[in-house]
Amino acid sequence: MSGARSTAAGALLDVRGLAAQYGPTRVLHGIDFSVAEGGITAILGANGAGKTTLLRAVCNMIRTSGEVRLAGERIDGQATEAIVRRGVAHVPDGRGTFMNLSVEENLRLGAHTRRDRTEVGADCERMYAHFPRLRERRRQQAGTLSGGEQQMLAVSRALMLRPRLLLLDEPSFGLAPLIVQQLFEILRVINQGEKIGMLLVEQNAAMALALADHAYLLETGRVVMSGAAEAIRSDESIRRSYLGY
Amino acid sequence: MDLFLHQILAGLATGGIYASVALALVMIYQATHLVNFAQGEMAMFATYLAWALLQAGVPYWGAFAITVVSAFVLGVAIERIVIRPVENSPILVIVIVFIALLVIFNSLAGWIFSYTIKPFPSPFPAQPLFGNSYVSSHELGSTAITLVVLLLLFVFFRFTPLGLAMRAAAQNPVSSRLVGIRVGWMLALGWGLAAAIGAIAGMMVAPTVFLEPNMMGGVLLYAFAGALLGGIDSPGGAVLGGFVVGVLENVVGAYVGTELKLTLALVVIVGVLVVRPSGMFGRVNVVRV
Numbered sequence: 001m002s003g004a005r006s007t008a009a010g011a012l013l014d015v016r017g018l019a020a021q022y023g024p025t026r027v028l029h030g031i032d033f034s035v036a037e038g039g040i041t042a043i044l045g046a047n048g049a050g051k052t053t054l055l056r057a058v059c060n061m062i063r064t065s066g067e068v069r070l071a072g073e074r075i076d077g078q079a080t081e082a083i084v085r086r087g088v089a090h091v092p093d094g095r096g097t098f099m100n101l102s103v104e105e106n107l108r109l110g111a112h113t114r115r116d117r118t119e120v121g122a123d124c125e126r127m128y129a130h131f132p133r134l135r136e137r138r139r140q141q142a143g144t145l146s147g148g149e150q151q152m153l154a155v156s157r158a159l160m161l162r163p164r165l166l167l168l169d170e171p172s173f174g175l176a177p178l179i180v181q182q183l184f185e186i187l188r189v190i191n192q193g194e195k196i197g198m199l200l201v202e203q204n205a206a207m208a209l210a211l212a213d214h215a216y217l218l219e220t221g222r223v224v225m226s227g228a229a230e231a232i233r234s235d236e237s238i239r240r241s242y243l244g245y
Numbered sequence: 246m247d248l249f250l251h252q253i254l255a256g257l258a259t260g261g262i263y264a265s266v267a268l269a270l271v272m273i274y275q276a277t278h279l280v281n282f283a284q285g286e287m288a289m290f291a292t293y294l295a296w297a298l299l300q301a302g303v304p305y306w307g308a309f310a311i312t313v314v315s316a317f318v319l320g321v322a323i324e325r326i327v328i329r330p331v332e333n334s335p336i337l338v339i340v341i342v343f344i345a346l347l348v349i350f351n352s353l354a355g356w357i358f359s360y361t362i363k364p365f366p367s368p369f370p371a372q373p374l375f376g377n378s379y380v381s382s383h384e385l386g387s388t389a390i391t392l393v394v395l396l397l398l399f400v401f402f403r404f405t406p407l408g409l410a411m412r413a414a415a416q417n418p419v420s421s422r423l424v425g426i427r428v429g430w431m432l433a434l435g436w437g438l439a440a441a442i443g444a445i446a447g448m449m450v451a452p453t454v455f456l457e458p459n460m461m462g463g464v465l466l467y468a469f470a471g472a473l474l475g476g477i478d479s480p481g482g483a484v485l486g487g488f489v490v491g492v493l494e495n496v497v498g499a500y501v502g503t504e505l506k507l508t509l510a511l512v513v514i515v516g517v518l519v520v521r522p523s524g525m526f527g528r529v530n531v532v533r534v
Contacts, residue, residue, distance in 0.1 A: 084422070084423060084425035089423075092419070096417070097420070098420060099416070099417075101412065108406070108409060109421075
């Protein structure tokens with residue numbers, strides 16, 4: 001962990017002393033983490049560890065304190081909409097589908113803040129190429145999609161922003177193992193092809209560690225362990241005692 | 246038969262007014278899940294503004310345009326200044342604010358313009374168009390204007406990015422913020438549009454009901470009945486419901502008796518709430534447990 005400070009200097013996302021609370025209940029107790037430019041950082045932890053809260057805190061959806069820097073610039077304290085406009089896309093807990101709108105309208109909403117309207121259509125096509133199921137259902141009400149399809153839609157909608165940083169809240173949740181593998185493979189392709197940084201929150205530690213370059217282990221709102229994903233994956237004692245596989 | 250046909254056509258003309266106001270109610274309802282009781286009084290106040298402009302010598306369509314724009318600005322201002330601070334308050338607080346707005350606009354109009362009934366001009370000729378004997382020019386003209394307004398709104402919400410963002414903001418504010426939509430401004434825009442639609446409805450109905458501070462009371466009730474009949478969360482349903490209520494009202498007035506006209510609106514409201522609370526086209530909310 002000696003290299004943490006130096007890598008953080010050129011980081012895409014750098015977070016120091018992040019704390020958050022719901023009413024009087026503190027959920028995060030001053031945590032530090034970062035996402036490298038074009039890198040993937042995984043946040044692992046059990047239910048209730050504060051993973052979803054951490055993502056919400058980064059884009060200021062809840063009361064938060066601490067420093068959040070995106071490519072060196074402070075974004076903490078800014079409105080959620082403003083943070084999105086700086087290129088932070090969020091695949092939220094529960095997928096955030098616009099149930100009564102069509103699949104295509106959901107995608108177009110993802111590009112709401114973009115000025116290059118002419119390219120939005122082409123980007124829709126790229127999403128359909130990644131997820132052909134969405135093309136089949138483009139005119140359908142998004143509320144009628146299955147859980148897996150809605151997850152694909154949520155990822156696609158976030159990518160329509162052409163983000164610099166993608167926040168992913170348990171993308172594997174409720175999906176069949178085969179679909180989880182497909183989804184993670186697509187995330188890898190997008191990360192490598194378009195250099196989009198990702199902050200991935202997951203309970204599925206094995207999948208997340210295989211995708212990420214860096215990982216943090218969260219327990220009741222504190223970071224209890226961090227390091228290169230590869231190192232954590234190969235350390236059997238950590239795996240056994242914290243990750244349970 | 247002639248009388249019946251005349252009643253139907255006249256009903257469609259007033260139905261168009263109800264449809265517009267019903268649509269304004271639905272727009273606010275979709276965003277707040279509350280019925281804006283002050284919608285009618287806001288429209289009435291805008292109509293007084295049009296009257297004052299006409300008195301000052303402004304030509305009709307000039308006064309019309311200025312009124313619509315002013316109503317839009319007023320609607321946005323009301324959302325920002327009055328509704329915004331109570332946005333997250335309990336329902337009762339917001340309902341009280343709506344009622345307060347109703348009373349304030351009513352008294353303000355009475356205070357500024359007095360409670361005496363004033364005639365309001367129609368922009369359409371006094372002779373029936375095309376030599377027909379069924380509908381007056383005003384009925385035909387106001388129906389046409391209503392239909393144009395409804396068509397413009399449909400195109401706006403269906404085919405423009407801003408319209409899409411407004412629908413998204415009303416449906417799912419949290420997700421909307423996450424794609425960068427300024428939800429607060431979308432709601433304010435909704436209030437502005439609703440107020441502008443109401444202003445047009447007010448100017449179209451004023452020549453028939455005459456201008457006075459309580460002129461929209463009945464209209465709002467019928468519009469509410471129409472919105473409920475069609476489905477309070479369905480814009481298309483509310484428009485259709487408005488037309489249906491307009492025709493029903495006229496037919497009942499002609500064949501059963503004028504005394505029962507307003508009763509009809511209440512019967513529709515209670516009937517819909519008892520038999521089919523989501524209306525003809527409303528979404529039945531099914532919650533997965």
